[in-house]
Amino acid sequence: ILNVEQSPQSLHVQEGDSTNFTCSFPSSNFYALHWYRWETAKSPEALFVMTLNGDEKKKGRISATLNTKEGYSYLYIKGSQPEDSATYLCGLAWGGYQKVTFGIGTKLQVIP
C-alpha cells in the first residue's frame, strides 16, 4: 500500500492569514497527484490535478506546487476566509486505472 502523508492534521488560522500544508509521498512512479477540498456535510470536490515535476496550479487564492524528485506537494491559501474551512485531501494516482491512495487530510479552520 502506498503511503501518502499529510501535515499538519489540523490547523487553525485567523481570517486574512495565509497558510500552507504539505503532502509527501515515497515514490515518483505515479500518474498524478490530486488535491480535493471536503467541506462538512458535502462531497469532496476536486481542486487540482498535478502531473509534472515543477507543476504549479492556481485557482483564485489557492495554489499548489509539486516536487516529484523530493516527494512533496504544497497547497497554499492566500488571505484565508471562513469559507475556506474544510478538510484538504491529497491523493496519489497510481497503478491500474489510476486508483488513488489518499492521505488522512489536513483540517483547516479559519476563525473570523
Place this chain on the structure above:
Amino acid sequence: DVKVTQSSRYLVKRTGEKVFLECVQDMDHENMFWYRQDPGLGLRLIYFSYDVKMKEKGDIPEGYSVSREKKERFSLILESASTNQTSMYLCASSLEAGGYYEQYFGPGTRLTVT
C-alpha cells in the same frame, strides 16, 4: 454537472444483517469506487470497478463484496455487518480526460452497526 448519488445519508443496522449501499452516477463514467473514511485513517479504498461486471479489490476488501450489473450503478454489500464496519462510506466515479482521471464523489452514507 456530474452527479453521484448514494441511496442513504444515514443508516443504522444490526450486527449480522446483510447491508446494501447503492451508488448511482449519471455521466456514463467507466470507473466506480467505494471508500470508507474513519477518523485518523483517511479515505481507504474498499473495491473498485472498471467496467460492468468487472471489479478489483482495493486496500481493505475483507468483509465486503460489490456488484456492478449496470454501468451507472455500483453496490457495496456487507454480507454480515459487524460493529467494526461502522463508518462513513463514500462512492466515487471517474472518467479519463487528457490522460488523467478525476474522481467525483457522492455525499457519503454514515453507517452505524449496533
